[in-house]
Amino acid sequence: MIVQTSVMLKLFGAVLIILAGTAIGFVQAASYVNRSKQLRLLIYSLQRLETEINYGQTFLPTALIKSSEGMEQPLSKIFTETAQLLEDSKELSMQEAWQQTIENVWGHTALRQREKDVLLRMGTVLGMSDAEDQQKHLQLAQLQLKSEEEQAVMEQQRYANMWRSLGTLGAILIVILMV
Amino acid sequence: MEIIQIVGIGIIAALLVIIVREQKPQFAFLITLFTGVFLFLLVIGKIGAVIEVINELANRSGIPDVYLKTILKIIGIAYVAEFGAQMVRDAGQESIASKIEFAGKIFILVLAIPIINVIIETLLSLLPLGSS
Amino acid sequence: MEITAIFQIAGVGIIIAIMHTVLKQMGKEDIAHWITLLGFVIGIFMVIDVIAQLFQEIKSIFLFQ
Numbered sequence: 354m355i356v357q358t359s360v361m362l363k364l365f366g367a368v369l370i371i372l373a374g375t376a377i378g379f380v381q382a383a384s385y386v387n388r389s390k391q392l393r394l395l396i397y398s399l400q401r402l403e404t405e406i407n408y409g410q411t412f413l414p415t416a417l418i419k420s421s422e423g424m425e426q427p428l429s430k431i432f433t434e435t436a437q438l439l440e441d442s443k444e445l446s447m448q449e450a451w452q453q454t455i456e457n458v459w460g461h462t463a464l465r466q467r468e469k470d471v472l473l474r475m476g477t478v479l480g481m482s483d484a485e486d487q488q489k490h491l492q493l494a495q496l497q498l499k500s501e502e503e504q505a506v507m508e509q510q511r512y513a514n515m516w517r518s519l520g521t522l523g524a525i526l527i528v529i530l531m532v
Numbered sequence: 533m534e535i536i537q538i539v540g541i542g543i544i545a546a547l548l549v550i551i552v553r554e555q556k557p558q559f560a561f562l563i564t565l566f567t568g569v570f571l572f573l574l575v576i577g578k579i580g581a582v583i584e585v586i587n588e589l590a591n592r593s594g595i596p597d598v599y600l601k602t603i604l605k606i607i608g609i610a611y612v613a614e615f616g617a618q619m620v621r622d623a624g625q626e627s628i629a630s631k632i633e634f635a636g637k638i639f640i641l642v643l644a645i646p647i648i649n650v651i652i653e654t655l656l657s658l659l660p661l662g663s664s
Numbered sequence: 665m666e667i668t669a670i671f672q673i674a675g676v677g678i679i680i681a682i683m684h685t686v687l688k689q690m691g692k693e694d695i696a697h698w699i700t701l702l703g704f705v706i707g708i709f710m711v712i713d714v715i716a717q718l719f720q721e722i723k724s725i726f727l728f729q
Contacts, residue, residue: 515690522683529675530706532668541667548674555684556700559677562707566670569714573721580725608726 363532370531371524378520382513387463389505394424395468396498398432399475403491407484413447414439427461431472434458451476471497538571564622572615602643609639669714673707 398420405416414436421432431454438450445453452473459469475494478487545567553560583604590600613636621629680703687696 511690515686515692518686519683522679522686526676526679526683526703529672529679532672541670544667545670548670552674552677552681555681556677558700558704559673559680559707562673562677562704562711563670566673566711566714569711569718570667570670573714573718576718576721576725580721583725604726608722611726612722 367528367532370528371521374524374527375517375521378517378523381516381520384463385505385509385513385516388465389502389509391428391463392468392498392502392505394428395464395472396495396502398424398428399491399495399498402432403488403495406491407488410484413479427458430458430461431455447479448477451479468498468501471501534574538574541567541571561623565619568615568619568622599647602647606640606643609636609643612636613639669710673710676703676707679703 401420402416405411405419406413409416411419417432417436417439421429421436424432434454434457435447435450438445438454439447455469455472455476471494475490478490545563549560549563552563587600590597613632617629617632617636620632680700683699684696687693687699
């Protein structure tokens with residue numbers, strides 16, 4: 354009876370380890386998938402922001418909130434929180450608010466340093482000059498993000514599958530070594 | 533019926549080697565090595581029992597201890613050298629294997645020299661030539 | 665030391681072979697080679713254990729002291 358329980362316990366532990374390894378693999382793969390997805394959404398929202406600024410001539414916080422519609426949680430926060438900050442404290446410049454928000458939100462997204470640089474550079478111009486100039490900068494940011502997105506999609510195709518199988522395989526390896 | 537156990541281990545190991553050799557020959561060699569050593573370990577206990585008996589017989593018949601020890605050492609060297617050479621040959625290193633065998637032969641010769649010496653001396657004392 | 669070690673070595677070999685192919689397909693051959701090396705070292709540790717045992721046994725039986 355005791356032998357049986359210990360075997361059961363071992364089996365249970367092995368299953369747990371394999372599940373954990375698979376989960377790690379899937380999380381890693383998901384970060385690649387999320388990255389390309391979030392980049393795409395970011396590009397859409399920048400497009401919308403561009404239209405708002407160019408044709409709507411909307412007040413910037415309103416434009417930011419409007420362009421964040423249809424986006425999911427971590428990314429939409431960049432826009433809504435900036436808008437919030439701008440509304441709340443009048444002495445904060447657009448650039449400062451933008452920077453502050455991005456620093457806050459960045460950890461929750463799957464995006465990387467290069468996208469952050471692009472967005473920060475864009476933020477320095479936002480709300481500072483006339484519509485035409487802003488539009489130019491927005492388009493430039495979109496272009497850069499687009500190339501990042503293409504790269505992200507390529508990486509996703511290559512590495513997402515790899516991480517999925519690697520997680521499970523690593524877990525099985527650990528189980529084999531521990532038996 | 534340990535022979536069944538040994539044959540079973542051998543067959544299983546051979547199957548595993550066939551499976552693994554396709555992708556990773558290194559691991560196939562590790563399995564071969566492990567199996568060889570493992571089977572040797574299983575059998576060596578039996579050799580120990582036989583040697584025990586021989587030892588006892590030699591003690592009773594009054595043969596000097598040195599001779600038996602030398603013979604045992606020679607047998608041991610032969611086994612170890614053969615085993616090592618076989619393993620190295622499995623890894624595909626024919627030249628190293630032959631060197632191991634060569635070293636085994638030399639050690640056996642070195643150990644045998646005292647015995648040969650004694651034999652020749654005995655022979656010489658038996659021959660009438662020795663009196664001249 | 666038990667026979668399960670044979671299966672362990674074979675299992676490690678197969679898993680590492682699969683890992684190698686996966687990594688190779690993704691163009692990470694250097695990592696694949698490192699993983700192979702790691703698995704091989706683990707296997708060697710298992711084998712070394714038995715070999716040490718065997719030599720100890722031989723030493724005690726054939727009176728090499």
